[in-house]
Amino acid sequence: MAVTVRDVKCIITAPERCDIAVVKVETSEPGLFGLGCATFTQRITAVKTAVEDYLRPMMIGRDVEKIEDAWQQMMGSSYWRNGPVLNNAISGVDEALWDIKGKMLGVPVYQLLGGKVREGVAVMPRGAHGRTLEEVGDSVEAMTKDGFEFIRVGLRSLFACDEERKPEGAPEGIYFDPKKAAKEYVRLFAYLRDRFGDEIDVGIDVHERFHPTEAVSLAKALEPYKPAFIEDLLAPEYADWFAEVRRVSSIPMAMGELFVNPMEYKNLIANRLIDYVRCHISMLGGFTPAKKLAATCETFGVGTMWHGPHDITPVGMAAQLHLDLVSPNCICQEYAVPGEITYEMFPGSPVVKHGYAYVNDKPGWGVEFDEEMAKKYPGKGYNLGGGLAFMGRRHDGTAVRT
């Protein structure tokens, strides 16, 4: 008798500053269930609706072992597809099915994909930031001592914009001056190379803040300082411009935090215009499409550096790490290490020790979830900066994404 799906639910909780979403798939086998990550913190109740109103009825009664078939059904059944809300909903169910598969066979998921190619995954922490060059340098030095070899830097003064340049009546907001920011990046890298030499790998994330010609110019200006990578140099809409970037710079390009659709990355990979993919795997639709993307990248010599911010569950982080463990082309894993409350709510969460992340060897993802504890930390709603956390303004007041 096939084991089938008995119920599907999406639980929103906020153990720390962000709302996160866990999907739990219960089965016809008593005590057998799976967990998946469906965290799209900016639109999280929409994801819950997509899971419980649309995927749940479709999944109940299905054979839990047919993961690929379930994924194709979930992705195709809305006819219009590949948006962040639906992809996260699918991810929650998909990852839960992989968890169930591992538990049924009594092995960690990485064993289902050929086994480990490494024992620990090199971690890229969230970033070395500071108000001054010296503060950034001190932060880099501290991370190096903690064992991290992939470090991203940022300078808070990038967002300092001259008040007198704003037009009269300019609204409140985060102001950004691209010309000034480009100069600050060059100044920062000149400082870091002077202080540390070529011994450290330091990259930057420019969050698609530049127009294409500004982006090409920045890559050219930074070339002498050999950054380890530039992340999200261009917005997905301007991805064609990566060919221009390649003509002026050999700096590795990390791209894809915002990708939700294979149309966004397939040409960049096939045409060798980027070096590392930075996708957030629940935004792709879960573990099933992410393992395909990892394999495609390997074929073209592109590495993986999956996105690992605070708005991800330890279940989602474990899924990324299981994939990292089996992918020869994994460069490193971004990892925003959560606080104690999250570790208590998710027993078995991955751990980071001296620059490397480790999963346990329990079946499935190896991560548990204390639902009773989660109830004590209800979701807060998306109100980071009144929902404007990812919007900024140019010096003349024009709204831009940041």
Ligand code: MG
């Ligand atoms: Mg980023």
